[in-house]
Amino acid sequence: MxxxxxxxxxxxxxxxxxxxxxxxxxxxxxxxxxxxxxxxxxxxxxxxxxxxxxxxxxxxxxxxxxxxxxxxxxxxxxxxxxxxxxxxxxxxxxxxxxxxxxxxxxxxxxxxxxxxxxxxxxxxxxxxxCPLHVTGGFTAYVGLFDIAQPRPGETIVVSGAAGSVGSLVGQMGKIAGCRVVGIAGSDAGCRYVTEELGFDACINYRTEDVAAALDRACPQGVDIDFENAGGDILDTVLDKMNLFGRVTICGLISTYNDKQPRPGPVRFPLILMQRLRVQGFVITDHQARFPEAFEKIHGWIKEGRIKWxxxxxxxxxxxxxxxxxxxxxxxxxxxxxxxxx
Amino acid sequence: MxxxxxxxxxxxxxxxxxxxxxxxxxxxxxxxxxxxxxxxxxxxxxxxxxxxxxxxxxxxxxxxxxxxxxxxxxxxxxxxxxxxxxxxxxxxxxxxxxxxxxxxxxxxxxxxxxxxxxxxxxxxxxxxxCPLHVTGGFTAYVGLFDIAQPRPGETIVVSGAAGSVGSLVGQMGKIAGCRVVGIAGSDAGCRYVTEELGFDACINYRTEDVAAALDRACPQGVDIDFENAGGDILDTVLDKMNLFGRVTICGLISTYNDKQPRPGPVRFPLILMQRLRVQGFVITDHQARFPEAFEKIHGWIKEGRIKWxxxxxxxxxxxxxxxxxxxxxxxxxxxxxxxxx
Structure with a gap:
């Protein structure tokens, strides 16, 4: 009927x-x-x-x-x-x-x-x-805390920094006591994450030499790459990874519109030389973690520590x-x- | 003096x-x-x-x-x-x-x-x-049990299968209750690991279509790739990885003589789609594990379960x-x- x-x-x-x-x-x-x-x-x-x-x-x-x-x-x-x-x-x-x-x-x-x-x-x-769902906060929470496992004082680089997941990853990285460096595609995006969200630095990959900018922004190297972009940005960040660094692959948006598969990062051998852990994750595998993520993130929203x-x-x-x-x-x-x- | x-x-x-x-x-x-x-x-x-x-x-x-x-x-x-x-x-x-x-x-x-x-x-x-040192057994032991973490019934692919580390990884994989498929560069090497060392299958990458041979040898897909070779072999194995598979990067010998850095695997995005954990390791980081590795491997040698x-x-x-x-x-x-x- x-x-x-x-x-x-x-x-x-x-x-x-x-x-x-x-x-x-x-x-x-x-x-x-x-x-x-x-x-x-x-x-x-x-x-x-x-x-x-x-x-x-x-x-x-x-x-x-x-x-x-x-x-x-x-x-x-x-x-x-x-x-x-x-x-x-x-x-x-x-x-x-x-x-x-x-x-x-x-x-x-x-x-x-x-x-x-x-x-x-x-x-x-x-x-x-956004912050209270898989499309933002849950993905940031599980990807950062469960997969990347930050320790205080480490340096996190996050691509797609001004986006839904990236902006939350960076704020959670600050809560975890880390230095957080974003990579975004506009000056407005960079200003947003540094001035409003508390990132330590942000690199505009369209106007800056990303390798040189990473050297300036990450004087202690990179311990965690929270990857939303893929492609050349990932390859450039790989070159800055510290020993035992973690590359958390949340997304590879720069590749999704490729008509032909593109080669992987030229610096792939650094996974061996630097003993990196490169791990892909999809949030739907981690439903058991949603209640904790929800509770934590809601608390941070109430405290004004998470914005979107x-x-x-x-x-x-x-x-x-x-x-x-x-x-x-x-x-x-x-x-x-x-x-x- | x-x-x-x-x-x-x-x-x-x-x-x-x-x-x-x-x-x-x-x-x-x-x-x-x-x-x-x-x-x-x-x-x-x-x-x-x-x-x-x-x-x-x-x-x-x-x-x-x-x-x-x-x-x-x-x-x-x-x-x-x-x-x-x-x-x-x-x-x-x-x-x-x-x-x-x-x-x-x-x-x-x-x-x-x-x-x-x-x-x-x-x-x-x-x-x-060999079996009782970092150049063989310790690397196989730590790389397999600590980094790759096999579970009984899983399928392990190991490149450089007839070599020092690969031949030991395969035998330890059998001890762990896994299906073990080698990749080697000669028929003699393949015969050695299957007939003398107990591998379930071995692929000659120089004479066989590796992708098709993997499909035949790994009907349940691949859970662990213990990578000694790198290059095209790694790329081909990546395509067969099961969900939550582990790629343990022990060596990339096929790339060491490259005059120019070569691109990484075309199938890099499968790290995300299949939620793979790709981890490089160097045995010198794991000295605390050597006594246990020594004891176990020596025991397996005495029992005739490890040969070289x-x-x-x-x-x-x-x-x-x-x-x-x-x-x-x-x-x-x-x-x-x-x-x-």
Whole structure:
């Protein structure tokens, strides 16, 4: 039975991009919303999270989840509100997060959306897609504390410093007693992380000689590289790694639009010579750590030690453009799509 | 005061090689042996160990010890006998191992040679340069059990399988209850590790399609890559790594003669997608583990569970040729130089 009063706009993946994603790879469709069946909920999307991993899902490269198939709704994390519920654990008005996708509405069993009810906290709703979710804070927390394992006095370099994860990694690195050096793609991004977030230094990789700038910013060398970028930046940082350094590979955004696989870092042998530990991680493997991450980060937010910014694109119809913005070098803060009030 | 009866032949590093090392990079000199001073010992070299790391020391690349400088005696590990001692912990006739270098004699404080007295065991002397030393067994033991951390039922791929470290890694992998697949450069090497050492399979990288052969030999994928080779072999194995696999970088011998740094593996992004842990290690960092490694390996030798082969080049004067042999693909067993009886 459909619900004539509600119509669901949804973007399907029309074609896999080779190179940067744009509108041509998606098609906006519309369909009536059906009534939830037994055990199902109807969720209205409020915000969608725009993440580098969205680009991975669009490709058929070897990846950590099944890719989105052509003809399927584009996958995305989001927050929304339960409009109707025929599931005992959810009621109308509940705020939730989950894999809502690029669409106005979902009608599904909560498990199929990886749905989580949001606690009532005095934080803006967008916080649940940035510091208090996998798309920001949880990834920073697990990647830094569990994978990279910083010790006080060490030097952390973080690429994508002004972005959702990078900006939080840097602030957590300061909380851990480390020197934190960001790498970002704009002077505004560098100012943001040094002046507002407390990073010790930040390098604009588009205007500076990154190797020379790292030498200046990291007089004791680099103990931890929290890698969001990959490519030449990673290669340059590798050259500065101290003995027993850790390279935590959270993302390789500079490579996601490559049409052909590119060679790995020329300095790969330094992994041996400097006894580095290079470790990739994907936050969905670490769900057991989410409660602790949530509690810690919420505490730091209340104490004013963790800050973040949102950059909101209005309207589901603009989702493809929002995704494209993610690959611009001047991005600052967490990119969100506002789908409804 | 010199000892006119003893003359010390010694090879100095004359020129840093670009490409494979040969005689032109060394010069054989001779000098009288001086009397040991207070706190010093006079050690006669019996065997020298020929190791890929010797080639690293000849270059000025960033490395884990200072390189050998031009004009200095070529560095090498060896076993020898104390001929005279003015050190309270050593007496004439003691068998020792240490950084003896490419020479007939050393006169030095024991600490300057990193000297260790060899225990009296019923094993051939060469054992102390292979299963019972850093140049073989200790490296295999620490690299496998501490760094790679195998679990029973996992699949281990080891390159340089017929060599000193690789052949021991494979046997220890079997002891750990794993499936072990070697990669070697000759059919004879492959037969050696499968028929004599108990590897489950071995791939000749010079005659087989390594990717297809890995698919056949590793039906459950690869959990541990114990990497001695690097280059294309590493890149091919990366493509077969299971989720949460470990790549233990013990050596990258295929790259040591490169005149220009070569790009890293094309499949570097799989470190992220498969959540791999890629870790370099150098055995000299792990001295605290040597007693346990020694005890375990000696026990396995006595039980017949660990075997090895020596390939002995006679005469110090042939040391440069012996080093060259290390870079031939058909090497089997531990390469030693016999310097004196």
């Amino acid at each position: 459909s619900t004539p009063s509600l119509s669901n706009r949804h973007y399907i993946l029309k074609a896999r991009p080779e190179g940067p994603p744009d509108r041509s790879h998606f098609e906006l469709r519309e369909a009536p919303v059906r009534e939830p069946g037994d055990g199902e909920v109807l969720v209205r999307t409020r915000y969608l999270s725009v993440d580098p991993t969205n680009r991975i899902w669009m490709s058929d490269m070897k990846q950590y989840m099944p890719p989105v198939n052509q003809g399927e709704v584009m996958r995305a994390l989001g927050v929304g509100v339960v409009e109707r519920s025929r599931h005992p654990d959810y009621g109308a008005g509940d705020l939730v997060s989950g894999l809502l996708g690029w669409q106005d509405y979902n009608v599904a069993a909560p498990g199929d959306l990886a749905l989580t009810r949001l606690p009532a906290l005095d934080v803006p709703l967008g916080a649940f897609l 910014r949102e950059r909101v694109v209005e309207g589901l119809e603009n989702a493809p453009d929002a995704l494209g913005m993610l690959f611009q070098p001047n991005k600052i803060g967490k990119l969100l799509i506002k789908v409804s009030e | 010199s000892t006119p009866s003893l003359s010390n032949r010694h090879y100095i590093l004359k020129a840093r090689p670009e490409g494979p090392p040969d005689r032109s990079h060394f010069e054989l000199r001779e000098a009288p042996v001086r009397e040991p001073g207070d706190g010093e010992v006079l050690v006669r070299t019996r065997y020298l160990s020929v190791d890929p790391t010797n080639r690293i020391w000849m270059s000025d690349m960033k490395q884990y010890m200072p390189p050998v400088n031009q004009g200095e005696v070529m560095r090498a590990l060896g076993v020898g006998v104390v001929e005279r001692s003015r050190h309270p912990d050593y007496g004439a006739g003691d068998l020792v191992s240490g950084l003896l270098g490419w020479q007939d004699y050393n006169v030095a404080a024991p600490g300057d040679l990193a000297l260790t007295r060899l225990p009296a065991l019923d094993v051939p002397l060469g054992a102390f340069l 082969r020596e390939r002995v080049v006679e005469g110090l004067e042939n040391a440069p040729d012996a080093l060259g042999m290390l870079f031939q693909p058909n090497k089997i067993g531990k390469l030693l130089i016999k310097v004196s009886e």
